[in-house]
Amino acid sequence: MIKNIHIGLLREEKVPHDNRVAFTPLQCKWILSHYPGVQITVQPSEQRCFTDDEYTAAGIRLSEDLSMCDVLLGIKEIPQEKLIADKTYLFFSHTKKQQPHNRQMLQAILEKNITLIDYECLVHEDGQRILGFGFFAGVVGAHNGLLAYGARTGTFKFKRVHECRDFQELITHYFGVKIPPIKIVATGSGRVTAGILEVMGLLGIKYIPPEEFLINSYAYPVYTQLKAGELYLRKTDKTYSRDDFHAHPENYDCRFLPYVTASDILMNGIYWDKNIEPLFAWADMAKDNFRIRVIADITDDAHGSIPCNLGDSTIEDPVYDVNRFTQQKLAPFHEEGVTMMCVGNLPNELPRDASQYFGDQLMKFVFDDLMKTDSKMIDRATIASAGKLTEHYDYLQDYVEGR
Numbered sequence: 001m002i003k004n005i006h007i008g009l010l011r012e013e014k015v016p017h018d019n020r021v022a023f024t025p026l027q028c029k030w031i032l033s034h035y036p037g038v039q040i041t042v043q044p045s046e047q048r049c050f051t052d053d054e055y056t057a058a059g060i061r062l063s064e065d066l067s068m069c070d071v072l073l074g075i076k077e078i079p080q081e082k083l084i085a086d087k088t089y090l091f092f093s094h095t096k097k098q099q100p101h102n103r104q105m106l107q108a109i110l111e112k113n114i115t116l117i118d119y120e121c122l123v124h125e126d127g128q129r130i131l132g133f134g135f136f137a138g139v140v141g142a143h144n145g146l147l148a149y150g151a152r153t154g155t156f157k158f159k160r161v162h163e164c165r166d167f168q169e170l171i172t173h174y175f176g177v178k179i180p181p182i183k184i185v186a187t188g189s190g191r192v193t194a195g196i197l198e199v200m201g202l203l204g205i206k207y208i209p210p211e212e213f214l215i216n217s218y219a220y221p222v223y224t225q226l227k228a229g230e231l232y233l234r235k236t237d238k239t240y241s242r243d244d245f246h247a248h249p250e251n252y253d254c255r256f257l258p259y260v261t262a263s264d265i266l267m268n269g270i271y272w273d274k275n276i277e278p279l280f281a282w283a284d285m286a287k288d289n290f291r292i293r294v295i296a297d298i299t300d301d302a303h304g305s306i307p308c309n310l311g312d313s314t315i316e317d318p319v320y321d322v323n324r325f326t327q328q329k330l331a332p333f334h335e336e337g338v339t340m341m342c343v344g345n346l347p348n349e350l351p352r353d354a355s356q357y358f359g360d361q362l363m364k365f366v367f368d369d370l371m372k373t374d375s376k377m378i379d380r381a382t383i384a385s386a387g388k389l390t391e392h393y394d395y396l397q398d399y400v401e402g403r
């Protein structure tokens, strides 16, 4: 059964303020014209990448008070005091891994009888995540990696992504830029890597299969892509099975090492957890044949798949160097350094496009389920229902109680 619902788009309150939003003004307008039972109200915001005037111009109502809404959509965590009792919220709560900094927020959600549906937990039947900002993280990360290489070597210049109004303007900016004959290795096959490959295509950087990339030189810029199956092989029989790798990554060896001597830039977009072997070790970096000079670690786990990721940099100051021999952090572009780009909120450099992409996915794959009174997809992503942890997430009880 389809419900009538009143949706509220929240102002982002977490500091520093996020500038993204779940639906753009035009998406809101489209929803109102296609779903007669839906109302939308937007909380005013000075930080949002779409202005209040743009919502008003699209005919969308603005109101500070969202207490009349049934479902409230945000992006990032919500300060406890802003949570309205008895409502249904959708946002990235970052609670399912028992993140300590969000415990009090989850306690407040339960106390206030709130239903929490977490975007991160919305998955297709095969377990693939439905929503994410990875594509634009990949675009911005690849751009920033190239920008850093151009600045380090003095060979070409890019402007910053956030100086462009949107992705379209960024594409225009690429016209006429000449990239020298460098070799780029990209890892992964998810949304982030799709964004990296988009930038490769826009800049006319040519794809080379991994085995050729390793042994050849080229008179023009090239890239290769290493998916998990090319990067990891089971120790016992040198095969790869996706399900087995996800379940037992500790049984797999990483095969990245030959690429450290064949690549100028590494763009890292592969998923990582602590049981997955890193791409290389500090000791490899200190060797003469370590050729990589810039690493765009878009995956961005500190001391993770890239051991020399010494923690986040910021959009304002996106790169630092690490000393290959002493393992210390340095100012960018040091002779003994490898330049690291490790920004954790890359999509914020292209917030209008990132928001539109997110809203599209939400609309295509989630919205109809949200309107139903029962949906398995929504159930699986519901961490709390009317103030109680659901059965999928009852393992969070100890975390909530601070045990």
Ligand SMILES: NC(=O)c1ccc[n+]([C@@H]2O[C@H](COP(=O)([O-])OP(=O)(O)OC[C@H]3O[C@@H](n4cnc5c(N)ncnc54)[C@H](O)[C@@H]3O)[C@@H](O)[C@H]2O)c1
Pocket (backbone or CB within 6 Å): 129, 132, 133, 134, 135, 137, 188, 189, 190, 191, 192, 193, 245, 246, 269, 270, 271, 272, 297, 298, 299, 300, 343, 344, 345, 346, 347
């Ligand atoms: N720096 C940033 O601003 C930023 C932004 C978005 C995402 N990210 C990070 O980038 C990484 C990739 O994100 P994405 O959007 O491409 O993800 P995605 O969901 O599109 O793809 C993830 C890939 O990892 C694989 N995978 C999933 N679970 C796995 C497991 N347990 N073990 C091994 N592989 C697994 C999936 O099969 C999929 O191919 C993530 O770590 C994400 O947190 C960073």
